[in-house]
Amino acid sequence: MLLAGCGAAAPPGLPGDAMVATGNEGGVFVTIGRELARAVPVADGTVSVVRTDGSVANLVRLTGGSADVGFSLADTAEAAFGGTGPFEAPQPVCALARLYDSYVQVVVRADSGVTRFDGLRGRRIAIGSAESGSALVANRLLDAAGLVPGRDVRTVHADLAAATAALEAGGIDAMIWLGGLPTAAVADLAARVPLALVDLDGVTTALDDRYDDVYRPSTVPASVYGTPAPVRTLSITNYLMASTAMPPDEVRAWLGALFSERVAGSHREAERLNPRTAIGTGSIPLCAGAAEAYRELGRGDR
Known part of the structure; x- marks a missing residue:
């Protein structure tokens, strides 16, 4: 218009x-x-x-x-x-x-065994570039789940290209990303490596209580990345x-x-x-x- x-x-x-x-x-x-x-x-x-x-x-x-x-x-x-x-x-x-809305996408390899956010304990996680919105949300998610960086998880700053490459190569166990659906780089990786999205049920309530409805419970349909089932997540304007x-x-x-x-x-x-x-x-x-x-x-x- x-x-x-x-x-x-x-x-x-x-x-x-x-x-x-x-x-x-x-x-x-x-x-x-x-x-x-x-x-x-x-x-x-x-x-x-x-x-x-x-x-x-x-x-x-x-x-x-x-x-x-x-x-x-x-x-x-x-x-x-x-x-x-x-x-x-x-x-x-x-x-x-x-x-438009972006969606929190916690991406792991399908054979990782991680299905819930607290299952990331002990894992290596890419949380986005240092001055990105992804990093801000990732740290809030970790705090809400009681996972302390450096003690419970190892976090690294990486942009989308670096994070997807590291996940494919096995340099990290998970990546936390915010973007539209589908995010092209994640979809391209899913075409080469079976991926899964981590369900955020349980963490969403804690974030909603702390941040006054900035985060809205949402769902990533299974068809977006070819995952076995829809996954509960959060969306952000x-x-x-x-x-x-x-x-x-x-x-x-x-x-x-x-x-x-x-x-x-x-x-x-x-x-x-x-x-x-x-x-x-x-x-x-x-x-x-x-x-x-x-x-x-x-x-x-x-």
Whole structure:
């Protein structure tokens, strides 16, 4: 859906160079971010894309001024907004849009014998890059299960490519990943090595009690990776974020680009973007000017 269409006013262009921080989580951030950078109008300059470790790194860039917009998992965004977890103080961030959901995927080889999360005791686990949303969730899962890194489990930081390679080679016993379904790299590995997903029943309640419905009980269907049965897990919303210093005209320009036909055609998750749901950003406040932009999007939809 185009903001500059069906009677809506044309969105203003950005005044100069800009940067989109995509992370490297499942490739969806990268794919959508690349087309978002191409779709946003720029009066004088260019829009670049930077791939980072993930959600934490993206939010640090936003507050530090080295990126204009960035993708983040909802739990990481809430930690930044509240000044908890990896953030020592509340960060000046706001939400442009609610996007799609990522799913916690605790992946092991099918012959590992691990079926429940507490069965990871004594195992080597890849938990994502150091500044990724995957690492934040992995550490929360381990804490909820009473598994202490360095004592009960051995954790290593590794991005998706390194983690899948290590799992295939036997260098690790499990990987904890957040991404859309299916995650291409996991599906490719499943085509070579029989895999299983670890059931998170029992851990989900503890996380839900601690983090106010940020995590929602969900299911990975058996058909996604060819597992014997559906597996209970958690899903987490993703947001497109910005600094609270972003002017309303720039907010409107980014939202016009986000709901453009170009971005919609970039990925099946982008096809599902809808202003009616994108405006619901939970406890993270919308950026200044976003509510007006969504009203224009609504008028253009009629």
